[in-house]
Amino acid sequence: MATSASSSPISSSLGVHAIGTAALRGAVAGVVASLVMAMYAMIAAATYQHTGFFTPLYHIASTFIAPDAMMSSMMAAGSGSTFTFEFGPAVLGAVIHMMVGAMYGAMFAVIARMARLHGVALIVSAVVWGAVVFAVSAWIGLPLAAAIFGGGDPIADMASMVGYPTFLGEHLLFGGALGLLLAARPGTR
Template sequence: MAAYAMIAAATYQDSGFFTPLYHIAATFIAPDAMMSSMQSAAGGDSFYFSAGPALLGAVIHMMVGAVYGAIFGLLVWVAKLRGISVFVSGIVWGLVVFAASVWVGLPIAAALFGGGDPIRTMASMVGYPTFLVEHLLYGGVLGVLLAVRPSHR
């Protein structure tokens, strides 16, 4: 998911390879790194890097993904899903996470932590199609990982 977001940002979005990490970090810090990255990309440098905001964005993203992944894992376990049904359910879960993020999680995070518009409107800033593909990839990979896991009965 993150790799796709970063490649999209560096290529067809022309906003800078690390911009997605800075965008996520803007939940808790000023969006300065995000804006600098976007300005650098507009000037032809798609690889502006600021370690602190990049690390913060990566940690936030991984923690949120881990929580959603744990919830999905519990649902798969309770429903006793196996094989291809786990993969298909993962894709559906990616859609659920997309919707929950866009219309619930991001607006709440923006209000609680002071991220404002960059966080509240993240999906529209990124572009809904790209944001949706990111989440479907997340769900699909999550589904594959759980589908091929060793069974411990």
């Protein structure tokens, strides 16, 4: 009895190519959805949080670098300068955020493909996925990343520092954007 990749349950029912295509489309949609999420976070930081427009990017970057840019941005915002910009930490934060968005987008797209979700069910499921990503990030992923990469409390406690309602809202927007993007693309069903 020979076994091959084509005889596995996933490859026989959906095809390895279909799963790979779903993962790629999900990764691209995840990057775009992460940008929607980031814009909301940055607008929240500049407006009702009063911590500085670019602070969310610096906050994410502090996974790998000292939180100096984040702290400087927050202090400047407290003094009325909402748009303090530091190129390196901003780019690092954006790249990290988009990579994580790509990963979660790919994971969801594969799950959605295997479950054969489409239309409203796909979009609603993606919003629920955003809530799952919120919970995993807040209580597992971020504390783990802080421990592994030395990000400390700014990373481990990111959800509470940002505020749970805002952090949840960001992730629901991520899920909604992800679902809309995947539902709008032919071949993701």
